[in-house]
Amino acid sequence: MIQPDSYVRSLLQRSPGERVTARGWVKTHRDSKNVHFIQLNDGSSSVDLPIVLDAGVVPEDTVAKITTGACISVEGELVASMGKGQAVEVKALALTIHGTADAEHYPLQKKKHTLETLRELGHLRTRSNTFAAVFRVRNALAVAIHKFFQDRGFLYVHTPVISASDAEGAGSMFQVPTLDLEGLGKSGKSPDFTQDFFGKRTYLTVSGQLEAEIFAHAFANVYTFGPTFRAENSNTPRHLAEFYMIEPEMAFCDLNDNQDLAEAFLKSQVEQVIDACGPDLDFLAKWYDPELRKTLDGLVNASFERITYTEAIALLNKSGKNFEFPTEWGVDMQSEHERYLTEEVYRKPVIVTGYPKDIKAFYMRGNDDGMTVAAMDVLAPRIGEIIGGSQREERHDVLLQRIRDMAAHGLKEEAYWWYLDLRRFGGVHHAGFGMGFERMLMYLTGMKNIRDVIPFPRTPGNAEF
Numbered sequence: 001m002i003q004p005d006s007y008v009r010s011l012l013q014r015s016p017g018e019r020v021t022a023r024g025w026v027k028t029h030r031d032s033k034n035v036h037f038i039q040l041n042d043g044s045s046s047v048d049l050p051i052v053l054d055a056g057v058v059p060e061d062t063v064a065k066i067t068t069g070a071c072i073s074v075e076g077e078l079v080a081s082m083g084k085g086q087a088v089e090v091k092a093l094a095l096t097i098h099g100t101a102d103a104e105h106y107p108l109q110k111k112k113h114t115l116e117t118l119r120e121l122g123h124l125r126t127r128s129n130t131f132a133a134v135f136r137v138r139n140a141l142a143v144a145i146h147k148f149f150q151d152r153g154f155l156y157v158h159t160p161v162i163s164a165s166d167a168e169g170a171g172s173m174f175q176v177p178t179l180d181l182e183g184l185g186k187s188g189k190s191p192d193f194t195q196d197f198f199g200k201r202t203y204l205t206v207s208g209q210l211e212a213e214i215f216a217h218a219f220a221n222v223y224t225f226g227p228t229f230r231a232e233n234s235n236t237p238r239h240l241a242e243f244y245m246i247e248p249e250m251a252f253c254d255l256n257d258n259q260d261l262a263e264a265f266l267k268s269q270v271e272q273v274i275d276a277c278g279p280d281l282d283f284l285a286k287w288y289d290p291e292l293r294k295t296l297d298g299l300v301n302a303s304f305e306r307i308t309y310t311e312a313i314a315l316l317n318k319s320g321k322n323f324e325f326p327t328e329w330g331v332d333m334q335s336e337h338e339r340y341l342t343e344e345v346y347r348k349p350v351i352v353t354g355y356p357k358d359i360k361a362f363y364m365r366g367n368d369d370g371m372t373v374a375a376m377d378v379l380a381p382r383i384g385e386i387i388g389g390s391q392r393e394e395r396h397d398v399l400l401q402r403i404r405d406m407a408a409h410g411l412k413e414e415a416y417w418w419y420l421d422l423r424r425f426g427g428v429h430h431a432g433f434g435m436g437f438e439r440m441l442m443y444l445t446g447m448k449n450i451r452d453v454i455p456f457p458r459t460p461g462n463a464e465f
Contacts, residue, residue, distance in 0.1 A: 002042060009045035012088065016080045022049055022090055023073045025127055026101075028110050029066050036063060038092075040074065043132055046279040050081060050089035058095045068109055069101030069127070115452050122456055122465035130287065133280035134445050134453055137273060141441060144272035145225060145246055148265055154248065155222045157215045159208030164200055165415045167207035167361075172232045174204040174241075204229035209432060210363075210419055212249040213392065216430055217422050223248040225437075233460050237449040238335070242458040244437035251430045255365075255374045255391040258431040259351050262378050262387050263304045265435075266349070270296050273444055281444075289446025295382055296444070302348035309355045309372070312337075315345055332359045338377075338384035350379045362402045362411060363419075364390040365429075376433070383443050389433020396423035 002023055004010060011020055024042030031037075038051035051074050053063070066072065073096040081089040107113075107121055108128060118125040125131045149156070162176055178197040184190075193201045208224035215222040224247045232239065248261065274281065274296060285292040307315075316327040316337050325334045333352070341350050355375040357366060364373035378387035393399040400420060403413050441453035451457040456465045 007044040008040065008042045008047075008049045011049055011078065011090070012045060012047060012086070014078055014088065016078050016088055018078045019076075020078055020090060021073060021075050022051070024049070024071070026066055026068055026070045026072060028068060036066065038066060038072075038074075040072070041127075041132070043126070043136075046129070046133055046136075046283050047086070050083060050086055051076070051092055052079075052089055053092040053095060057092055062095065062097060065097050065100050066095070067101050067103040067106070069103075069106040070097060071099040071101075072097055115449065119451055119457070126455070129283065131452075133277075133283050134441070134447065135455065136280050137277050137284075137445055138441055138453065140273050140276040141269060141437070141444060142225075143276070144269045145437075147272065148268045149221075149223045149248065153221060155215065155219045157208070157212055157222045157224050159205070159211040159224045159226065161205055161227060162198075162202050163205040164198070164202050165210065165419075166203070166410070167205070167210050172230050173206055174229050174231045176202045176204060206230060207245065207247065207434065209247050209249065209434065212247055212432065213419070213422060213430065216249040216251045216432070217426065217428070220251045221248070222250075235460050237451075238439070240438060240450055240454065240457055240459060243450075243454065245434050246437060247432060247434045249430065249432035251428050253391075253431040254429060255353060255376060255431060258389055258391060258433060259304075259306065259353070259376055259378075262351070262376070262389065262433055263349075266378065266380075266386070266440075267300050269440065270300050270444065274300075284445050284447075288448075292446040295446075298347075299349060299380065304378070305346045305348060305350045307341075307350060307352055309333075309352055312341060312350075312352050315341065319345075330356050330358065333377075335384040338379040339381070342379050342381040342384070348381070352377050352379060360390070362406050363392050363399070365393045365395075366398060366402070374431075378433075380443060383439065386439055386443060387433050387435045389431065391429065391431040394423060394427050394429045396420060396427065399423060 006021055008022065008024060011022055022040055024040045027039040027041055027048050029036065029038050034055035036053040038053060039048035040051050041048045074090055074092050075094040076090040076092040078088045079091050081087060108124055113128065118128060118131065126135060166173055179191050206228055208226060212222055212224050226244065227242055228245045229242050231241065281292060310329065312333065313327055313329050319340060321340060323336055325336065327337060353376045354367065354372045356371060357373045360373050360375050364375050366373055374391035376389050377385050380386045393402065403411050403416055438450050438453050442450060445453060447453050451459065
């Protein structure tokens with residue numbers, strides 16, 4: 001096991017004269033006048049560790065195995081580097097080959113690979129500079145999220161992956177049957193889900209929100225952070241079938257409180273990732289988005305604009321823009337509308353509230369006008385919606401009627417008996433929101449395709465690796 005003080009990132013910060021052991025994978029190897037120059041990385045740093053191996057230190061047949069992709073350990077002395085942009089290098093005194101890499105067939109040679117090509121190499125793309133940077137940012141973002149909520153006294157809740165209810169009322173869910181479907185298909189019989197493993201239809205969850213509400217009614221402030229699933233046949237750069245969601249839920253919280261928390265949450269994430277991953281962000285800005293740093297600084301320093309859905313539609317209607325999708329009241333806004341508001345009208349993040357109830361989920365609190373709900377979407381320049389949330393409907397009778405009104409859309413009253421019980425036994429006004437982890441990563445890294453910010457993307461027709 002590599003100890004923290006032996007990571008490449010640590011070795012690069014240490015002083016000449018120290019005896020060290022470095023371990024990792026070879027990025028490049030070149031020869032010059034009886035000296036072998038090796039670039040080594042273990043994934044901990046955006047900068048490689050230079051290794052200088054004099055001829056004769058190890059047998060020539062060992063040197064021949066030091067190819068790009070090979071896994072090695074090097075013992076040696078840190079010395080001041082003569083190369084540009086690096087303070088130290090390792091003068092090798094001993095070298096061990098742990099795993100060879102066939103130079104003729106190793107896919108990640110020293111050249112620029114397209115992101116499309118690297119997606120086909122999910123088992124190796126983590127060794128590329130781009131994905132090493134992306135996944136270090138992913139790690140830092142996860143740490144930042146937990147720190148934000150833990151510092152504020154939130155309880156971390158693990159909500160179930162297998163669920164019997166559709167939190168969104170959307171119906172695009174993966175089923176989890178254990179019945180003999182092949183046998184049923186041959187027999188022509190309909191499946192009897194009372195005989196299934198759980199005695200009913202079950203699905204992969206689309207959200208942990210409803211279960212988080214249970215905990216909010218006992219612990220006040222809670223959050224979930226886990227995988228969610230959508231069985232939507234959406235082959236776009238913004239959609240995945242499996243992705244991660246962060247969903248805080250707060251008792252004694254109204255829509256204004258919810259907006260305040262969402263704004264603080266986004267700013268905290270960006271600030272923490274900038275502090276933790278500055279070199280990685282600089283690399284991604286250089287190769288993928290020259291405006292990345294400006295965009296992130298703009299979010300941190302902005303006071304988010306707050307407008308109603310009705311105001312947003314009015315702005316879109318008078319924009320003079322030829323939008324692909326209509327912008328009439330009662331129609332949900334699309335990415336092009338969200339980006340217009342954030343990039344051209346306000347030039348900063350915008351929180352839109354008061355959406356028509358007919359385009360929002362059943363659990364959102366009804367406003368007094370009878371037409372809208374206490375919903376909110378946080379929109380950010382370059383990506384559009386990044387957070388969606390609402391104040392929840394805490395009135396038992398109103399919620400019950402809303403569920404009954406949605407029966408035609410597949411919502412079954414009996415499936416939500418426990419959710420209604422929360423309103424009967426010590427109910428309280430409460431609110432929460434959800435943020436797609438990968439959407440936030442796209443914003444932080446400048447990557448344009450969501451498949452490039454998750455280790456193993458699950459999309460229609462693709463469950464490789």
